[in-house]
Amino acid sequence: MKLNKIADWLYVLPVLAVITIIFIIPLGYTFWISFQEKALGSGAKFIGLTNYYTILNSKIFYVIISNTLIYSFSAVFIKALIGLGVALLLNRKFPGRGVLRAFSIIPWAAPAFAVAFFFILLYDLKGLFNRILTYIGLPALRYLGPELAMPSVIFVNVWKGWPFFFLGFLSGLQAIPQEIYESAEIDGASRFKKLVYITLPNLKTVFFTVCLLSLMWTMGDFTTIYLLTGGGPLDRTLTIPVASYFKAFASGASIPQAASLLILVLPIYLILIYLVMKYAYGRT
């Protein structure tokens, strides 16, 4: 009996070892580095909270937090709208529906780095978007210039990410029993009423699950912004993942300061992780 119990643990031992050694210990190490003057070897010198003061006293810290929130919340909101629209559309019966469903998930299946390069080619001065504008007689736009950079990177994230919402909403729609609609029809409910009183309320759980997951991923999105704008111009698109990368690895950077930046923003992510674990996975 006792041997059996030990054997049970053998199955999860590898996963626990992997997570502990290359996930939890490195995270703890980040915490330790954040109190040092230099990251490596003999240069390590404990300097208390100095790195934290430096970060908290820099204006840019507050800029990157607000950029991250603007980027994530607006991208998730738009992705949810498009995902819901397409799910309602492709839940109708018409020939070719299956092909369109498969077609719709292609942006989401494409690698984030490839999608970023797609839009570098599309946003360019001689890219397609400017070709269309000049064709209809409008001036070309600098999509990645200071004014438009944030909306432009949000658009890229939206274009790549909405199919996840579509897939979630579609399976939510398919789980609604058809009888509810039938009895509503007998009572003479209009299409709009059926949408508002039956469809949307039934999608509530799915909605929270996909929004929380997507918010988590969007707040951790490094690739899109790093490749499209590198956080610029004028830090307009500098988000937490990109800023930490430059703080740690650009020339003249400081790994301990980057580590304390990560520790300072950790609570934001922990709240979100808590919500994801409780509401998105709580029922499994």
Place this chain on the structure above:
Amino acid sequence: MPMVERKLNITILTLVGILLLILFVGIPFYWVFNLSLTSEEEAYSPKLFPTNPTLNNYFDLFNPSKAAARAARFENFTGPLVNSTVVALIVTALSMLIGCLAAYNLARFNYRGKSYVSLYILFAYVFPPFFLMIPLNIVINMIRLGDTLIGLILAHLAYTVPFSTWILRGYFMGMPKDIEDSALVDGCSRFQALWRVVLPISAPGLVTAAIFSFTLSWDDLIFALVILSKAENYTLPLAISLFMQGGEVYAWGELAASTILATIPPVALYLLIQKYVISGLTGGAIKG
């Protein structure tokens, strides 16, 4: 009469929706595909349809004599393509091995502390990997695996292992217990039941988890940036970024062709498992 009118309205609305959807998704792909077929001379002012469509951009990626024109940082695309594939395959194999064992345990066994094990794995699964870029860079250098593909594989395992465990756990939990129960009654050990009975009938779940692991590794840019520096170790995303210098594209056709190439494997794989994507990602919380 009003009935007919309403039906017609709906069809028009649906058609407009379909058209918008096709344009929204299709236009970016079309433009990049179009550029990838455009000759070098025409790339300076690309047309909506290439006048002389050519596959030269694709061939040039693998043509060593073009390397000089390409910043001379790497010979050709064969190296990065092989590196990305090898890393992704090894990451997939390891995370499937570790993930299957753990997922079966979480789905079927009962012991004290199991809920904490689940929470620990779920925590690692939902935690954004970018937090690991600093410590993994240091730790992997410390164990002398900096700038090696093995180091990159280790970094990828940090998030693909919890991911595949969680996907498989959801899948195993949704499977009927009867078959393995009878195997257990017949004297199979737990491990034999997993190996001989459960795994053979879990193909959709296994394929889904494997494809997720593969693409998570294939798509990675941040750990490749942080861990690799020698050109011979470059994976695809690093090699492709060399087509840009200081924010300027200087090889339009080749950039387009290389992104199309990098997109084909994950898209082909996801289309295979599209039915299982959503239930997999939500660990069974949303049924697909």
